[in-house]
Amino acid sequence: MTDFDYDLFVIGGGSGGVRAARVAASEAGAKVALAEEDRYGGTCVIRGCVPKKLMVFASEYAGMPDEAQAYGWDMQRGGFDWPAFKTKLNAELDRLEQVYRRLLSESGVETFDARATVSGQHEVTLSDGQTKSAKHILVATGGHPVRPDLPNAHLGIVSDDIFHLENLPKSVLIVGGGYIACEFAGILNGLGVKVTQYYRGAQILRGFDDEARGLVAEQMRERGIDLKVGTNILEMAPAKEHDSTSEGGAMGGTAQDRADLAQMHESAATKGPVWVKSTSGTEGVFDVVLFATGRDPNSKDMGLEAQGVKLGRRGQIEVDAYSQTAVPSIYAIGDVTDRVNLTPVAIREGMAFVETVFKGNPTAVDHDLIPSAIFTQPEMGTVGLGEEAAREQEPVEIYCTSFRPMRTAFAEKPDRVLMKLIVSIKTRKVLGCHIVAPNAGEMIQLAGVAIKMGATKEDFDRTVAVHPTMSEEIVTMRSPMRTA
Incomplete structure (x- = not known):
């Protein structure tokens, strides 16, 4: 028996909060509730990664007719229909939100479409006036874009x-x-x-x-x-x-x-x-x-400091390696902690929280060697240290190549790509990998596995290239361009 309404109350229906709530309920048998004041799915699904990536896909079609003509296709460029795209985009976001809601329901999580604030070390108050108690409170409220301090x-x-x-x-x-x-x-x-x-x-x-x-x-x-x-x-x-x-x-x-x-x-x-x-x-x-001048954590007016939770200068909730705040019953994960602001990281933090609190397996979150992609055009994929950071740490060798890839070179386009490895001279480990190329995000995910495992430059060298591809350059660079 428990003296609380819930074992866990999660504030925030984004990817991290939803994952923690689901796993705690379905795998650990906890009685869980979750409150979300806006749309389920959070920044990533509703106003970040997902709609942005779909817009990237839409925008990349603009150059395809010209490239296709270089390959013998008779294709003409037309206009872009923003209202039509937006209608389909909103329908997809609606679908994904319903998926999040269904996953919570099927896991036995009780949900509240309301704003929740922390009114006690074991208590939250909802915007509809209800007060709920919980043995543990998890804050996963994410962040928001900010405007600069500028007139108008x-x-x-x-x-x-x-x-x-x-x-x-x-x-x-x-x-x-x-x-x-x-x-x-x-x-x-x-x-x-x-x-x-x-x-x-x-x-x-x-x-x-x-x-x-x-x-x-x-x-x-x-x-x-x-x-x-x-x-x-x-x-x-x-x-x-x-x-x-x-x-x-x-x-x-x-x-x-x-x-x-x-x-x-x-x-x-x-x-x-x-x-x-x-x-x-x-x-x-x-x-x-x-x-697009920065984002701040969503921690304002939540009652956190009144309960003893410490906030940083920008409002980030200060937590230890186990996502626990200065108040033992209150934890925080995701962008509101301003550690590594990536959706997969928030999900990992949520999983580690459940392991620590509900499964008796204290699990610190590993924030080292996290691969990431920037969906610029061309994309950038990166994992580990950049050249500048690496050479401040230890002597390194730099393996790098930049070239026109086969596909765009044939179409006589000026696009260039870059493949780069940062290698420790002492241990021979690959400390960083950086790719600027179409689909760099897809490539860096696989490179990230090798680098996380501690692969050396010689491990890369022993790997047979896949030809003809851009990515083969990662395993065919034999001589360092420079040392630093």
Whole structure:
């Protein structure tokens, strides 16, 4: 018998929270409840990985007719129908949300479509007024995009708003240089939008291998994106205040649609063109300004600090290796902890939580050597250390090749790819692998297995190449390009 309503109460219906709830209920026999104030599936399914990747697929068709003609096909490029695509996209997201709901129900998890706050070390209060007790509370509320501290920043939109645009703009300014900014630059460019991108730093994709991110930037420009580094917004205002007209025009939709969208997303997606002055002194008018300048954890006004949970400077919940907070009964996983903000990591953290708390098998989360992909165009896949980080740690050899792949070389396109290995001189282990190429995400997953197992450069060398492929270069690079 227990003195609590539940063994576990999960706050947040994203991938991490749902997995933890399901496994605790179905495999550990726990009595579990979960509360979600928005849509089940969280950032990844509803407003992140899934819709974004489907948009990547859509955008990549733009270049196919030209390439097909080089291979003898008589194909003509047509127009892109955003409303038709959006309708099908929303239907797919609705389907996936129902899958999440069904999985919870079939696992015996009780769900509440309500906001939950922590009102005690073993208590949560729902927005409908109910109070529930639980032996353990798991916070898995994710994160949200933020706008910069800039006058008139409300005129811009954030990544969540992209999926709700009634019509595609003709021109967009993307502010930011991280993976979200660069992915949407490629997507919108492929869909026919005139894309300008500002990044205040010297090079986009800070934190990734310099050589790899340099090639991505080069290829983005080659594909028509007006990428300006060392540049930021100095001023912005409604274009009408500057007697300007937009090249792209304002968004469509009824007045009620526009009011609803603004209320839902606090965005300027329907407010008309925006005038922008940059730090370099140039001025321009854009149909939409998209801020992709960072994300913060969803921990505000949840009552956590009042119960003794410690929060970091940006609101991230501080946890130990077992995802436990300073309050023994309260745990947190996923983006709200700001450790490694990837959906598969949140799922792993949820599984480790169940092992630790409900299966008597204390399991620390392994955040080392996590492969990841950036769905820029071309894609970047990465696992382990970049060259710059590796050489600060120990002496390394760099194996690298960049070339025009067979498929696009035949079509006389300028696309280049890159394959790169970082190797420890002392242990011969491959410390990092970086790929810039079409489908790099598919390739890095398999390379990640070998590197996680501790493969050496000689292990790679002993592996027979699959020919003719781009990926064969990973096992055919025999001589280091340089040591560092």
